[in-house]
Amino acid sequence: MAQREIREITGKSILKGNWETFFGDKWSYDFNSVLITKKDDIQAVQKTHPWLQKKGLVVKPDMLFGKRGKNGLVYIKNTTIGDVTATEAKQWIDSKSEIEIELLSGAKGELTHFLIEPFIPHEQKNEYYLAAKTEKDIDILYISGLGGVDVEENWDKTAEINIPLLATKEEIVALISKNIPSEIEDKQTVSDFAARFYSFFKTLHFSYLELNPVVFSGTAVHVLDMVARIDDTAGFLQAKNWGDVDYPTAFGMTALTQEEKDIKTMDENSGASLKLTLLNQEGRVWTLVAGGGASVVYADTIADLCGINEMANYGEYSGNPSTEETFEYTKRVLDLMTRKKDRKNRAKILLIGGAIANFTDVAKTFNGIIQALDAYQERCRDIGIKIYVRRGGPNYKIGLENLKKAAISFGLPIEVYGPETHITEIVKLSLTEQN
């Protein structure tokens, strides 16, 4: 993988965990934040987080989407701002949980994870915006004295500072103080903090980090909102600094089915790569594709030739999976595929595709597919499927021959093609033929 978005709570927990190193000599950060779901007992949480009892609270979903205020999903007042109690916070969470909501962006889904923090009274003029991102040759640091929900409306007042990747500490400090926006009164504090923020961002392998707003109150720093992406490939370097990081699926992506979870677990425990996303259980076209690049071109071609609604799944297996792994993978796809007949009573299409393998023994990987087809042959016959195969690489002829023989013996219609046929041609063949 690569850049992954993390929850606000995770980002703040990383900030807290490394606070002493980057900010501790000058500022303090109390990290009064807690992640709550519907099933949590708020009384119990109050015991471990005593600040929940005292202060007015702020509640918002922590599920990798922004503009929560504009979506009406920040709970800050019962009658007056800052009067929300823990019990009320929990009631609000329960009322918003497990019902489908639609965001202004059009994304639909259920809310499950919420962040509770103390309400911090402050003046809007003390809201700052700080963000950093990394590009090919530079990092960009954004600083604005007009932080908060309207920062985008005032984007022209945001300083955009390009920092060369090999810039020294002194150069960075100079760049920042030279470019600090004129609206900011306490330029000294903000530049100092921004330089340290950038150092934190860079050292801990963040790809994107945004504090909006961040509020200074004496030596106390309040991070009212945070968005963070980290480069998960740096995990082996940052395990200690990051602590436990989980990568939730984006809001609006339906929760994983058991089959998807199984494949995810297999993937995590294997040297091979095994990916499966169920897109539409009702779809007609199912794929078993070897290789990441190949899986994309199959998806492209299916969407192009018969529309996105017919595409049932997206996935790939690669990196030399064992026969056992291929068997388990195929079984899961076949299980999902053969639960229902096609809604228009057509034969469902199974595309067993892949590019020309470098060194994977094609015949060997096909053995796992054959075993799974054997196990599911009855269900496949019952709902009616037609199989199209295209693959090249070592032993592909034997592989295709074996697969063909097996499918025929199971009473399943099949067509097989080698490298002389274009990789995605079977998509076209399967859709144009009268099935």
Add this chain to the structure above:
Amino acid sequence: MSALFTNKTQAIFWNNNVKAIQRMLDYDYICGREKPSVSAIVHATSENSFQKFFFGVREVLVPIYKSTKDAVDAQPEADTFLNFASFRTAYDVTMEALEFPSLKTLMITAEGIPERLAQEINIQAKKLGRTIIGPATVGAITPGCFKVANIGGSIDNIVKTKLHKIGSVGLVTRSGGLFNELANIISIKANGLAEGVAIGGDRFPGSSYLDHMLRMEKNPDVKFMVLLGEVGGSDEYDIIEAKKSGQLTKPIIGWCIGTVGQYFQGPVQFGHAGANANQDKEKASIKNEEMKKAGIRVPKNFNNLPELIEAIYHRLLAEGTIDKETSKNVPNLPEDYTAAINAGKIRKETNFICTISDDRGAEANYAGVPISQLAMPDTGYNIGDVISLLWFKKRFPKWTSDFIESVIKTVADHGPAVSGAHNARVSARAGKDLISSLCSGILTIGPKFGGAIDGAAKYFKYALDNNLDPREFVADMKKKNIPIPGIGHRIKSVRNPDKRVEELKRYAKEYFPSCELLKYAEKVEQVTTAKKDTLILNVDGTIGVLMVDMWRNNGYSETEIDELIRSGTLNAFFVIGRTIGFIGHILDEKRLNMPLYRHQFDDILYDVKEAEELAPVTN
């Protein structure tokens, strides 16, 4: 400017990836290169100073160096560095390699290098004017000249997709998996590649599409180019700009995969790390649209790409830009031995036969029984069963395996004074390691120490088989002047019996279906103890005769039992048991850390006669 590689390109390969290097040498051979393309291997932990490879039919040696510096010093002509380190070490290996000016092109295969580190590599390389290919790539190829490691696939596929000879198309992709596929299409629809590079799937590849396409623009062998881009990133826009500005004039066919991304809300990760559209302009469909506007030829969809390649190729052929394709002879590459065996094309006589165990399956087995079925206590099987399977290839009834185990326990040790244990202790005190000390103990086992088991079994069995009356047997042995093996003890006697013998006999009488040879031996004992009361059936004798009874009760024929005795099987029980004791003595010595043992003078009778004075040696 010519292609990235020539047929003289020499590479240093970091990591002893034998298969990949062999594939490069096979490629070199079929391309008709004079010299193999890999001149050195860097492998810090290697104990060898070279690795053997095939170059055609003959074998060549490629030197192995402990460090990149050593390799560079020894092979100054190598200008290409193939970094096959893991994602954990690839950064350090690359940064070190950048210090050597002779290495102009550095390829990094690892997937999962942190983006920050990749950026640093790229900046450093740019500053020093080096070319990085990767990370996360299968590499690059200049057909007929040089290929990086595994790119292009098997030799069969390479020849089929014309990668062994120079064609007219410059190919640049991100994906390695689709590189072969595109090379395949180009070989079917056109005359193959002039150069090809897979820049890798990471967000920050070390060299870009543009870097390679600008080179291809200047390479006279490239007549047109194919760019296979991806959703995510904006590098394709560099090509669009270069096309618009006239930096790129040769015909270009472009396609970005991942058009399906436009249908999904949120960032869906399709395939590569770099394949993630954060903005509209990073979407594949938008990039395809923009490429088209800039005058790049863009097919209707990926499935139509072959037609477009064919059309451009035939146009350029008709215009005379591309010459008519000629064929190139491919020397026959001897088939790899293992591959030929696997394919059932050749057969080989075996040198060894093994009938007792097999470690090739999912789980190793003893005589066909998976180890897990008998290893743990709750399986009910003991060490006697393991011995039964591995020595006799049989599962004996419980009374037998229990007996075998009892024998081992019984003979495990007999104090430090017996010759074997003494030797083991003396060796241990001489500072010898455990194995050497144990060997010294075990090597003492023979006809006089521990070996009586064999002899007892042999003679008692012989006597009974020939219906010799016990008295007759004793007299016969006396006449031959052979002390009866298994009879007699230093201190134990009829009145002071050996407890171990008592117990073994009790067990046999209770659990053996029958124990005729034991009964016979007891009758012999009556005869011998009548002469002297220490001439009892001792522990060796008891074990020897009971082993014969054990086998008889398990259905072994007399010839089979004679064969077992002859092959020393009975001694083996003693060796197994006593090894436990020897090890105990050795460990005891190691703990006590006693000094070297030297025997006392007064315990030795010196009886050496004085010799005459030697005369001086004359030549």
